Amino acid sequence: xxxxxxxxxxxxxxxxxxxxxxxxxxxxxxxxxxxxxxxxxxxxxxxxxxxxxxxxxxxxxxxxxxxxxxxxxxxxxxxxxxxxxxxxxxxxxxxxxxxxxxxxxxxxxxxxxxxxxxxxxxxxxxxxxxxxxxxxxx
Numbered sequence: 427x428x429x430x431x432x433x434x435x436x437x438x439x440x441x442x443x444x445x446x447x448x449x450x451x452x453x454x455x456x457x458x459x460x461x462x463x464x465x466x467x468x469x470x471x472x473x474x475x476x477x478x479x480x481x482x483x484x485x486x487x488x489x490x491x492x493x494x495x496x497x498x499x500x501x502x503x504x505x506x507x508x509x510x511x512x513x514x515x516x517x518x519x520x521x522x523x524x525x526x527x528x529x530x531x532x533x534x535x536x537x538x539x540x541x542x543x544x545x546x547x548x549x550x551x552x553x554x555x556x557x558x559x560x561x562x563x564x
Contacts, residue, residue: 445504455507458495461485462512471519500530 445451452459461482464470474481482492494502498520503513510527517527529539 447509451507452509453507455491455509457485457487458491458503458506458508459512461487462508462515465515465519474519500527504531 482495488506491506494506500513500517504510514524514527525539526536529536532539
């Protein structure tokens with residue numbers, strides 16, 4: 427992730443604690459994101475599992491992207507222009523889910539990340555129609 431001072435100097439939006447996925451990141455990550463999008467097909471998921479190196483070569487991943495995939499380093503994939511929505515497809519192949527990705531992005535353990543999500547949750551309360559009528563009449 428570029429330092430905030432560099433982003434500011436380039437006139438770009440900086441959000442502390444997150445990587446901004448902008449046009450430059452989209453261009454940088456095109457090959458990685460295209461590869462991950464291909465995992466919508468079971469046949470492509472199998473081809474990746476059979477020979478990851480050949481599959482990455484087919485999509486012309488950069489050396490940085492290839493190394494991030496080899497290490498299963500989701501943060502490095504994001505830094506290399508990966509979009510979390512596309513990376514989620516690769517994460518599924520690697521046995522990770524979206525909450526795992528969120529924990530990795532925030533530097534939290536999975537349990538701490540889940541607890542943080544629940545601490546911000548809003549529980550919907552429904553009132554039966556009969557009770558609602560009584561409340562209105564009162």
